[in-house]
Amino acid sequence: MNYDIIGDIHGHAEKLANLLGYCKNKNGDWHHSERQVIFLGDFIDRGQHQLETVKIARDMVEAGAALAILGNHELNAIAWHTPHPKRKGEFLRPHPPHQSGDKNRDQHQAFLNEVEHLHDTHKDIIEWFQTLPLWLDLPGIRVVHACWHQQYMDFLKPHLAPDGTIPQALLHDVTNEPDSVAEDAAMPSLFEAVETLCKGIEIALPTGHFFLDKDGVKRTNTRVRWWDKSALTYRQAAILPDEAERERLPDSPIPEQARLNFPIDKPLFFGHYWMTGSPSQLSENVACLDYSAGKGGDLVAYRWDGEATLDNSKFIF
Ligand SMILES: [Mn+2]
Numbered sequence: 001m002n003y004d005i006i007g008d009i010h011g012h013a014e015k016l017a018n019l020l021g022y023c024k025n026k027n028g029d030w031h032h033s034e035r036q037v038i039f040l041g042d043f044i045d046r047g048q049h050q051l052e053t054v055k056i057a058r059d060m061v062e063a064g065a066a067l068a069i070l071g072n073h074e075l076n077a078i079a080w081h082t083p084h085p086k087r088k089g090e091f092l093r094p095h096p097p098h099q100s101g102d103k104n105r106d107q108h109q110a111f112l113n114e115v116e117h118l119h120d121t122h123k124d125i126i127e128w129f130q131t132l133p134l135w136l137d138l139p140g141i142r143v144v145h146a147c148w149h150q151q152y153m154d155f156l157k158p159h160l161a162p163d164g165t166i167p168q169a170l171l172h173d174v175t176n177e178p179d180s181v182a183e184d185a186a187m188p189s190l191f192e193a194v195e196t197l198c199k200g201i202e203i204a205l206p207t208g209h210f211f212l213d214k215d216g217v218k219r220t221n222t223r224v225r226w227w228d229k230s231a232l233t234y235r236q237a238a239i240l241p242d243e244a245e246r247e248r249l250p251d252s253p254i255p256e257q258a259r260l261n262f263p264i265d266k267p268l269f270f271g272h273y274w275m276t277g278s279p280s281q282l283s284e285n286v287a288c289l290d291y292s293a294g295k296g297g298d299l300v301a302y303r304w305d306g307e308a309t310l311d312n313s314k315f316i317f
Contacts, residue, residue, distance in 0.1 A: 004316070005038045005143065006301045007271040008071065009057075010294030011047025011110055016056055019299050022316050030065040037301075040271035041071025041132070041145040041198075045107055046294040050114040051121070058128050070132040070166075071145045071271065072198040073107075079175040080108060081126045092175045133164030134197050140306055146200040146272035147226050150262035152193040159190065166194070200272060201226045203258045205234060211245035222249075226260050227268070227286045239273065267310055269302060279315040286310075291317065 004023045009016050025032050037060060043053050060066035079093035096102035105112075115122035135144040135153065142148055161167050166174055174194040188196070201224050205211075210218045222238040224231070231237035235249040237258070264285055271290035279300045281287045287310055293299040298317035302310070 001139070002035045002306060003038050003067075003138075003141065003304045004035060004301050005040065005141075005269045005289060005304060007040050007289030007291065007299065008042035008293060009039070009047070009053050009299060010042055010045055010073070011050045011053050012293050012299060013047070013049035013052035013056060015293050015299035016053060019301055019316065020056070023301070030060055031063065032065075036064075037066035038136070038143055038269075039066060039068040040143060040269065040289060041069050042073045042271060042290070042294075043068075043071070044077060044111045045073045046110055048110070050111045051125075054125055054128070067136060068132050069136055069143055069145060070129065070134055070198065072195075074129040074132060075166075075175065075194070075198055076104070076108065077111060078126055078129050078171065081122065082171055085172055092172055130168070131165060134160070134166070134194065135164060140308075141267045141269065141304060143269045145198050146270055147196050147260075148262075148264075148268055148270070149193075149196050149201075149226075149260060152188055152196055155188060156190070156193050156197075198272075200224075201258050201260075203254060206250055206252065209234070209248070209250055211238070211240060211248050212242070214241045223273075224254060224258050225282075226258070227264065227282055229259075229261070232259070266308065267304065269304075279317055280312050281310040284309050287315075289315075 006019065020030060023030055023037060030037065039057050043057055044050050047053065057066065057068060061068050076093060080091060082092045084090040084092055093104065096105045115125065159170055170190065173190045177191050178189045202221050203224060205220050205222060210220050213219050224237040225239055233251045233253055235246055235251045237254050238246065238249055240246055267285045269287050269289055271288065273288050273290050274292045274295065275288050275290055276292060276297065279291050285308065287302055289300045289302055291297045291300045301316040303314045303316055
């Protein structure tokens with residue numbers, strides 16, 4: 001099977017419909033005997049067409065024309081909608097009041113605006129999100145929303161359903177940080193493992209160090225280029241919104257646990273990182289397909305035809 005792999009849509013059904021135009025067969029639909037679409041998650045939040053985006057993707061998945069995985073925004077939506085098992089009237093993700101300026105509500109508001117008064121529709125969409133696996137390891141390629149972390153995946157596997165989805169009984173533990181750290185610190189918590197797959201690796205900068213983000217806000221944590229084995233120091237590994245800030249970072253080694261050493265022995269695709277500029281591969285067999293469709297950028301796909309080495313001419317946008 002060959003795949004058209006599509007990055008984070010964030011409620012921009014109009015960009016999705018446009019991009020899918022390139023993926024149609026001769027009959028004008030998306031059914032191919034030899035191709036499928038793969039959605040990398042983050043269908044919702046931000047854009048003006050939340051329900052339409054989910055409907056297009058879901059219809060394709062249910063018709064067998066596409067596969068899809070879970071993004072951090074779908075996981076948040078599940079936690080927002082799921083009652084807390086112990087605290088009556090509360091949810092796994094707290095519901096701050098409207099106009100409170102709370103970032104968790106603000107980033108989910110575009111979705112809530114479309115579903116809040118459609119209880120059955122909201123419930124139905126959340127149930128569909130719960131059918132999405134955290135990653136797919138397919139013949140020829142791997143896909144995950146933010147970070148392929150083999151050790152954490154091996155740790156998670158016995159806890160997940162056989163299809164890689166998160167069982168209902170596990171939702172509390174994967175969406176809430178544990179109160180105490182496990183005795184065996186070599187093992188992540190369920191929360192940390194799932195967060196890493198859906199949001200990537202973030203590390204604290206050494207004491208006293210910081211960079212300024214695009215809004216001029218001082219940041220003391222940084223996301224790291226986990227896919228790049230040559231990125232060994234903070235200055236090399238940091239993912240920065242403004243490259244001019246790189247020299248400010250220390251050239252000292254990042255912690256061992258932030259350096260992944262599993263072999264990337266087949267093409268690996270992920271989204272999540274709000275890339276900008278012209279879509280291109282990150283290494284010979286690694287590509288991020290999130291080019292900020294949720295913030296005015298292009299929705300990007302990669303047309304994969306079985307190649308072991310990616311080709312920059314196969315990005316579609
Ligand atoms: Mn994301």
